[in-house]
Amino acid sequence: KPDDIAGFKAKxxxxxxxxxxxxxxxxHFGALDAVVFFVHKDNPLQSLTFEQIDAIYSSTHHLSGKGAARWGDFGLPGEWAELPIRPYGIKPWNGFEEFVRQRALSKGSARGEWREGVSFEKVVFPMAKLVASDRAGIGYSGVAYLDAAVRVLPIAIAAGEAPVAPTYENVALAKYPLSRLVFFNVNKAPGKPLPPALDEFLRFVLSREGQEVVRDHGIYLPLRASQVQGGRVMLAAAPPAGAAPGAMSKIAQSLLEKTLVEHPEAAHLVMHVTPPGRPDTDNEIIASNIGKIGKKADDDDLRILRTGHPETVVSKTGDRFNVSLPLFDSGRNTIGVVAIGLRYKPGDDKAALVRTAERIRDELRAQIPSAARFF
Known part of the structure; x- marks a missing residue:
């Protein structure tokens, strides 16, 4: 819960x-099942984006910029155009509503708030039945709680991206945007190692053998390789092999890997940061999931750093759309460049992918008080 985190930090x-x-x-009931959004079976809406969820449910509109009151706001024709949207939700605080709030209503450190007019239920159980009986309704629940004839909507993070259906395969591969993770929260002071026994336990959990235990249990899903790597980096006590001495920022690397876990649409992230008080020519890679730690900025990096203009390119393999953007701290001071490689196939909306990269960059910005945090 947010209050638990705040209490821990206060102490x-x-x-x-x-x-x-x-x-x-x-x-599975009570086992962090994937979250789905659904509408009445007669509703012609084919998919939903995070921006649309934000427009329907929030008062803050961090992602959408504005609200949506009628189904016609999403392009539905005929009788649906003037039909009011009636959102159903789960009363705060609840694990489902908190997950939706964090994923689809919040942006960086800006926490989304629910709008007035949401019909809140104390528990998740009646959600599907309520929407099944309301042609204008929309609601959400875990997959396990779908017990009525509703239309379950594929989800896209941003407009222009291909919506992903909540199939077992997409959830297991962490492709579905509202797949969930189980986290182990530990008291680890910055710059200090975990107690050896706890460190060893977590390393076992993140090992192949540990994830096979998860698989064999048959309820929770094993982590994908990139997610395992993210957890291992969080526990790392030393820079990765090949890093220049003192080059890797453990804080930056942990932030980067956490971001990759939260954004499976991103295949890679690279953070180039200029040490405080140093010239731009000393800008270097301090965090990356594709190596090159310690590499100095090249001419392309310096151009983005100095002009503030993002640059994009499709990878030679054709399956990545690489977006390089100025990286800011929370005070909007330019501290470097972040390169984000998004999964791509021909025909994908490149402008939408740039917006996705900007959103990831802005989430990073909200967690960086200054470049000095990394050095």
């Missing part, structure tokens, strides 16, 4: 370390 002066240890379930 110790830092956040707990949240290490992903497995995926949630697909559709």
């Amino acid at each position: 110790f002066g830092y956040d707990p370390l949240s290490v992903p240890i497995c995926g949630g379930s697909y559709r």
